Amino acid sequence: MNKLFSPIYQYFKKHLIKGNARTVLAKKNIVGSIFIKGGSIAVSLVMVPLTIDYINPTRYGIWLALSSIVGWFSFFNVGMTHGLRNKFAEARTRGDNEAARMYISTTYAVLTIVFSAVWLVFLFVNPFLDWVNILNASSEMRMELSILAIIVFTYFCLQFVLKIIHTLVTADQQPAKASLINFVGQIISLLVIVVLVKTTDGSLINLGLALCVAPVAVLIIANIYFFGTSYKDLKPSISHVNFSQSKNLFSLGLVFFVIQIASLVQYQTSNIIIAQSFGPYQVTTYNVVYKYFNVLGMGFGIFLTPFWSASTDAFFKNDIGWIKKATKKYLQIGLLFVLAGVVMLFISDTVYKYWLKGQVDIDFTLSIWGLVFFSSFMFASIFVNFLNGISALKIQFWASLISPVIFVASAYLLIDYYGMGVHALFISSLIASFNGIIIAPLQYYFIIYKKKKGIWIR
Template sequence: MSENVTVERTNNYLRQVKGSVLYKGAAVAASFLVIPIMISYLGVVQFGVWSTLLTIMSWVVFFDLGVGNGLRNKVAESLAKDQPDEARSYISSAYSLIGLIAIGLWVGFFFISYSVSWQSVFNTAVLAEEDLRYAVQVAASFVLVNFWVGLIIALLGAVQKSALISLGQLFTNAFALLVTYLLYYFTAGSIGKLAWMYGAGLLGGNLLLTSWFYRKYKYLVPSLSFQREHLTPLLSVGIRFFIIQLAVLVVFTTDKILITQLFGPEHVTEYEVIFKLFSVITFLHTLISSPLWSAYTDAFHRKDNAWIVKMLGNQLKLYAVVIVGIVCLIFLTRFVVGIWIGHDFTVSLSLVVFVAMFVAVTTWNNIFAIMLNGAGAVNVQLYTALVAMILNIPLALLMVKIFGMGVEGIVLAATLSLLFSAVLLPLQVFRLTRAESPDVSMA
């Protein structure tokens, strides 16, 4: 193992963290500033509908069959082995496949959208059926185009340029803040108008990143063609990521649907505000941990276990700081929300505590999941994610229907469903890093 390679990997990781702190910090600030404006613009009920709509739209990314994550690993692996032509072939196959899937989803959705009662989906009669359908169709169109363009996120991760991903998020969030402010002052509340502006910002950020990437990495510019010998490995790796993503979808994004159906969309707003506040912890941790994914891939295929273990040790030290931050935020939540949203906006202390527990468990799991993702050793994640997916909704219904809990019962159910991962992922990482010649196929 070349000492220069190890040093450069570490230095690049530190550069990406510094860049991410700058860009992501500004992006988070913009996302916080836009929330009270959106609530004022749409009202509590419509904001709950909008928040739930965005959650549903986020499901689209899971239809890529895990190709995005598979692409990230395969491109990083090819570049680590100094095989740029191989990397380009993987990119070409991924763009071709995702493009066809996006077109198919768009056609299918527009036919189905006219047979769905969107008022029933969002459990509200505040908005007319036609207005809801229009907003959903606009949001879906932008999201499906971005589904294809958004492969740039995987590629930036593969070349260890994760700071630029945060730059794209900054563009999107700053654009959303500006447009929402203008809509609030010059138009009446409209989810349809917000869907247009949100979609334009989301797509615009990824188009700018795509332009930069292919100007810098001209040798990776894809051709729109399938290459079976590269598509098969992408799907082989990707399908396991897909199943994990599907399970994560159930655990992380069905909460708003459950709250909407069990309590009404107005309860989503309190949930969203608290989660948004605690997302500061998640964002800050992600700034430091996400650049490690492809760095772990590079180190793993160069058999640099010592570097991997060193980085994991640093991540565990960071986790202690995360726990202190979570505890402090529990006591500060009502004060911060009073300044941020308004003193007439009340939050439940019990919901704050349960959200804090959820963030603590997910952050812990993320430390080990990133290393396993980088190594491509995802079988244990696959099994524990499936268990979480199976348990989450039944546990939520148990907490609400049998034990009589409120919204906090739904959050507790999600936390409990993740405990298997909290135990088994660290054990898998320990086994993998202690092996002299790690066998990914057995992992």
């Protein structure tokens, strides 16, 4: 057995250590992420039919719609974690641990204050919210939905603070470790749901607890572990909180904030629009297709994740050759994923049948548009990640101001005027993604090949 696998091991070992330090680190994280995120993808796919079987397709659609609405409150993050990611990476590149610790401590302090306040306000407002009408659900679910909203909202507030450790590990060009944190939380949630299926009747409240408590517990342990070992010298402390310096995070974070709002409108409102226009059941069909083809996005993300922080390091050191070479490789990898997506499309009906045990009917047109959307998403993400890494955000900022309007307007136009089905949401997403699909590649070209500055580099 050793003789069989030894040549394979030696081959990978040789190629993993080939290239400069930045490339080697990226390769190691990609290999680690393949196994971790591969497992994460498998768990997420298993979770869908298991969850639908536990609470039924309509209630699953209600769960997704409620999660999307609560996800809106993430805008109180004000993009600070993205600002921290770039500032932390820059500080580490300079070897300035004091600045890095200040950014970390300040981010923890600000987000703790903000989300504590938001959580208290929500507890006060929640009794006055009519979740039955908001989610187009049955009136008998009123109390259940109110309790579920508190569970989900509490989870969102906690994880936005605790996930700072995820941002730090990723910014330190170790995305495989960040993925491991998420994966462990998923595994525990899956095991809890398996137990629920075997021992209880379908309950949205039980589902909410299963999917929310485990990830938060894992994040708490991750914070304790990393700040007790790898980042012991960067451990957040009150003495390192500097609100006057937080403007460096806010100035960059504010731009990311606007960009995040655009993403929230485009991705989170989809479930709300579908629930209102077609009912909760169709929220499930849309999300099944989204999760199916998102396997491509998640798989491609395994390779692409190191590119953001590596771009920060390479651009800061003026290593333009490395950026060109890396971008070309990512385009080639993306093409392979698109070809894999075509295969996924042709076998999609069979996969849905066995995956979902015939509980959900999926229109083939919806699958076609799912593939088109994720193919475009992978292409755009290459250039957007590079621009995010070098903080060239001005054009993306202005595009983000109008893309939400374009998304919502085109969605309702396609549904109400042209009578399109659920696939209209994928088409609207493509239209609203004009920055990533068209402008970002042009911006990359002008910065890297034409050495342009001005608006292109801001």
